[in-house]
Amino acid sequence: MVRLKLTDKEWYAEIADKVLQAIDKVAKEAYPHEGGGFLFGRYDGLTVYVTYMEKPIKYRATRYSFERDVDEKQFERIQREHQVHYVGEWHSHTNGKSQYSSRDIRSMAEIAEYETTRIKTPLLLIEAASKNGAKGYTLYLYDNKKLLRYGHC
Numbered sequence: 001m002v003r004l005k006l007t008d009k010e011w012y013a014e015i016a017d018k019v020l021q022a023i024d025k026v027a028k029e030a031y032p033h034e035g036g037g038f039l040f041g042r043y044d045g046l047t048v049y050v051t052y053m054e055k056p057i058k059y060r061a062t063r064y065s066f067e068r069d070v071d072e073k074q075f076e077r078i079q080r081e082h083q084v085h086y087v088g089e090w091h092s093h094t095n096g097k098s099q100y101s102s103r104d105i106r107s108m109a110e111i112a113e114y115e116t117t118r119i120k121t122p123l124l125l126i127e128a129a130s131k132n133g134a135k136g137y138t139l140y141l142y143d144n145k146k147l148l149r150y151g152h153c
């Protein structure tokens with residue numbers, strides 16, 4: 001389990017080891033294209049717990065982009081079977097850097113407006129990917145057109 005604190009705020013995030021392992025596996029399979037998926041878990045007080053990850057059913061990926069569609073049936077099944085809520089997104093960066101791009105801010109703005117996901121402050125986890133696996137991860141919180149940094153692991 002990895003525990004991260006949001007810069008300048010007493011907000012925390014905990015990511016289960018099995019989630020990071022699942023992310024790394026999907027990212028390795030996708031390499032040299034970007035890989036990505038949905039993050040699920042729960043909020044408790046000032047902490048968000050990320051406990052489950054699943055790949056989108058429909059997505060389009062290149063070396064420089066990852067776009068996914070939301071399948072409402074998939075979301076309903078995950079929430080029912082795992083007793084979790086959608087908390088955000090992840091994708092890998094093939095260039096090995098976990099800094100977000102301007103395109104990432106735009107897509108998180110769309111996600112925050114999207115009806116099915118119904119979350120104003122979704123997480124974004126970016127994996128710095130390499131051929132041999134993850135070089136690291138940076139977790140962000142989207143809030144009002146900005147990506148705030150939770151930290152790096």
Ligand SMILES: [Zn+2]
Pocket residue numbers: 091092093100101104126
């Ligand atoms: Zn990106």
